[in-house]
Amino acid sequence: MSSSDKSSNTSSGTTRSWLGRFIIKCAVFAAGLGVCGALVLTLALALAWPNLPDLSAMIDYRPRVPLRIYTADKVLIGEFGEERRNVLRFDEIPDVMKSAILSAEDDRFYQHGGIDWAGVARAMVANLTHMSKTQGASTITMQVARNFYLSSEKTYTRKFYELLLTFKIEATLTKNQILDLYMNQIFLGHRAYGFAAASRTYLGKPLSEITPAEAALLAGIPKAPSRFNPIANFQRAKARQGYVLARMKSLGYLTEAEYEQAKNQEIIIKSAPGTPAGGYAIHGEYVAELARQLLYSVYQDNIYSRGFNVYTTVKSTDQEDAYKAVRDGILTYTRRSVYPGPEETIKLPDNIESKPEELDTLLDSLQEKYPDSDDLLTGLVLDASPTKITIARTASQIIEVTDKGALKTVARGLGKNAQDKYKISRGSVVYVHKDGDHWEVINLPTVQAAFVSVRPQDGAIQAMVGGFDFDGGNFNRVTQAWRQPGSAFKPFIYASSLERGLTPATQISDEPFMLTASQTGSKAWKPKNYGNRYEPMLTMRQGLYKSKNMISIRIMQAVGPKYVQDYITRFGFDRERQPAVLPLALGAGSVTPLQLAGGYAVFANGGYRVPPYLVDHVTDSTGKVIMRAKPVVAGDASARVVDPRTVYVMNDMMRGVATYGTGARVHRELKRNDIGGKTGTTNDSHDAWFAGFTPKLVGIAWMGFDQPRSLGQGETGGGAALPIWLDYMSKTLKGVPETPPGDMPQGLSRVNGDFYFSEYPPGQAIARVGLPAPSDIPVDGGGGGGLDGIADLLNQLKGDSSNRVQAPPTVPF
Structure with missing residues (x-):
């Protein structure tokens, strides 16, 4: 071996030795990093896991369901709360909706353990390919975790907690429970939370009725609720729907034929009646607001998220008839102004x-x-x-x-x-x-009107409209407007006299009446009959038919103002608002339309005081009744406030008013013999009234300006308020059989066509009330005349009649 070969081998060995040592060092370093990473991850898990939210609130899910107000026949008329929800059980949600959601959001939901790793890889490839974030990998479980407990901030810490919470949810809940939570709580735009609420908001129908095309439309919204909801951007929502339908077909949820049918179905966007976005089926705004106030007085701010359902006594058809009657009455007055x-x-x-x-x-x-x-x-x-x-x-x-x-x-x-x-x-x-x-x-009306109807058997309010337009101000004139009732108050004065010896046949002077300044202690008082028409003598019955002021004054003078004041409290009127002075005979006190309805209910039901009430019962979010009204019912001996003989006679006379008197239009148009009533017009026509009733229903109509001023020359209760009452009653009483007068009560007899109490038979009853001598008129405020300071009192009452005299609603549950 040459020296060069030896050198080469030595160099190669050295390189391999160095590379081996380097690989070993890298492996050791990597192992060290792995151990450190594992230790760090373990430490992070140890610290983070105990701090994850308790899932009890998720398991015992109680969403922020708004307060809802319904009519007696379960028509929604009001919804109060920040979130609109309709929570359904898992088995109540149609399968087509479930399959659409899975296709759009998480098709492997039932296979993965909370994180879809295949979906993560697919999203990474797609995002790298397009060099932008075109796909996400959030599963339904991850969305539930985020929506229930975590903020939407995009940080690694939040993402880490989301992953941990996702695993915890998967370990604690079943898949169906997770999907149930998602479908009920996901935000879908326009204050709609959950697919049931979204179906009503966008499609105008319950979720149970949706088609595959509609389910796909709704399932496309969660991707971006503000941009993919069909109200904000219909074209974008339709494009997203097409994607979801294609996914449903590819996953086997739809056949080819079903897919083609769904793809071609026309989507009509409309809000269901009863949802704020689309308006309510009927106009019950004043009813809903009063019901809200009544519930608030019990539960305070807690009423707006606990899912309370308030069922009122109002009938939906009656309520809409009342609304239209008030609107038409005001517009008719406006046209002739x-x-x-x-x-x-x-x-x-x-x-x-x-x-x-x-x-x-x-x-x-x-x-x-x-x-x-x-x-x-x-x-x-x-x-x-x-x-x-x-x-x-x-x-x-x-x-x-x-x-x-x-x-x-x-x-x-x-x-x-x-x-x-x-x-x-x-x-x-x-x-x-x-x-x-x-x-x-036609100009926007400045005049106002109100109408309320009450069931006299128990006081249940059947309809209530507090003004022309609730959106123009929620001041409820039925419960909050204290106005002078004028002649509509006379029946209560007449009733008091029957129990003091007067009869419908009593002759009463209709000559002009005057009190001097010395007699009143202030200014002279000279009341007038309407039209300045006077007659020498009239019977009490004729005086009521013609609504003669002089007759009413002399009746009250004969009976005594103090006695009258005490007597009318039996009907539910406030003593302090009905002072014991002669102007009270002309309705110079103050009442609300609802209070007047309660008073007339006593006549209608045979003499029992049944305070009006609005809320029949309240349920919680599960449907459990948590509050139920216990109204006073006519026939309860403890509720009797007026002698049945008095009621019988007054009903007979008020039926005469509605047939022959100032309210004769009632009989002409309705052609019924079981209606009694009384018109009312105050001084200078500031207030116009009609109060009328059958034994089954009481109705009160009022018209006037919020800041009292004349309705105009010649405007009366019969011309301004009665049309509203007739408009309502003509619809409500249609097809309802007449109720004939009952048997005459014991202790009451009829002689020559008129009635007499047994203690005041012919010859002993007061036959005549004439002109008193000046010395016969007391000025000490006692039982006879009560005239001290009449002029001052009249000024006080005039101010008190303002519609803006507000008081808490006097409507019990």
Whole structure:
């Protein structure tokens, strides 16, 4: 062997020796790193695992389900809470929805242990290929972990905890439990949590009714709820749906025929009635808000996330009838009132009609300033003349007002001689309304109205509308507006007199009545009959039919104001709001429409006081009843407050009012003999009322301005409020058989057509109430006249009648 060969071998051996030592050192170093890594990982696990959240809250899942308010027939009318949820059991979710979710999010869900390593590898390859993050590898379990317990921050620490929690969830829960949690709690846009809520929000149907095409649409939303929901971006949602359907076919969930059918199905996006996004099936806003207040008084802030369901006494059909009656009554009054002019008039470019985008942008800004009120819509006048008004709702929706009656309503705003403040011209912002088969221009009403109906057997509220538009202010005039009832209060005055010896046949003076300043202690008081019409003498019955003020005053004077004040508290009226003075005979005290309904219920049910109530029962999120009303029921001896003879006689007289008197329109239109009632109009027509009832239903209608002022000359309860009452009752009583008067109570007799109590038979009953001598009128505030400070008191009552006198709702559960 040559020296060169020896040198080469020596060099080769040295290299191999060095390489071997290097490999050994690397292996030792790697082993050391592995041991250190294992130690670090073990230490991290030891420190992190005990700090993972307890899964008890997940196992005993209690989502933040909102407070929901329902009618008695289970129509949703209100939802209060930050999250919209409809929690379903696993077996209640249709299989097509489950298969769509698995296809879209995690097709190997039932095979992996929480982390889909094959999915991770596939996502890494796809992301490297596209040099961007095009695919994710989060499993359903990982999403559950993230949504329940972890923040959305993108840090390695959070990701590490997510992996650990994923393993813990998989070790604790079954696969079905995990999928159940995911389907009920995942956020899907528009405040919808879970697929049941999303189905109602986007498709307008319960989850049980969805098709494969609709299931695929919903299953595509979790990828990016803000971008893939069909309201925000329908085209993007449809593209995502196509991907999910293809996955469902490739995984065997759909046959080729089912896939083709689903791919071609038209998707209609609409919110279900009863979801805030799509409005509610009926207008029960005032009812829902009052129910919320009542529950809040018991549970405070805890009511908004515990899934309480409040079932009210209101009937959905009655409620919608009441809403329409109030709206129509207010619009009818508004039409016959003086037109006040457009909301405003702006300068329009001459050619804006040819620029749809510019016109729509302008209209959007105007509708933000002057929002629609249900079917009262904001529009912009493009052209106006005495024979036609052209109005733009949008660039593509142009409305023409040509009806002669509609044009007559706003005639003062049309034509060359119209004053500027009334003039309707190009650029005027107006409200339009579809009245039957034609459009009309009508101003947004400033007058208000309210209606409430009550079941007199137990006080259950059947319908309640507290104003024209709840969105314009949630002040509920049924429960919060203290107003003077006017002549609608007279039946309670008359009833008190029957138990003091007067009868329907008692002759009473209708001559003018006056108290001097010395008698009142302040200013002279000279009340008047409506229209300044007087007659020498009338019977009590005639006085009620004609709603004569002088008759009512003399009845109260004969009975005694103090006695009347005590007596009317039996009907539920507040003593402090019904002072013992003669103006009380004209309804100068204060009541709410609901309080008046409770008072008339005593007449309707035979003499029992049944306080109105709204909430029938409340359930928790599981359906367990946690609260139930225990109403007072007519027939309970402890609830009797008025002599049955008094009720019988008053019902007879009030049926006469509804047949022959100021409310005769009731009988003409409804053609029923079992309705009693009374109109009411206060001084200067500040308030208009009609209170009417059958033995099965009491209804109270009111109209007036929030800040009291005259409704106008000639406006009365019969003209302003009665139409609302009739509109409601004509629908509610349709097909309901009449209830004939019951047997005459013991101790009551009928002689020559009129009634007499046994203790006040003919000859002993008070036959006549005439003009008293001045010396017979007491001024000491005692039982006879109670006249001290009447003028001051009238001023006080006038101020107290403001609609803005607020008080807590007086509606028990």
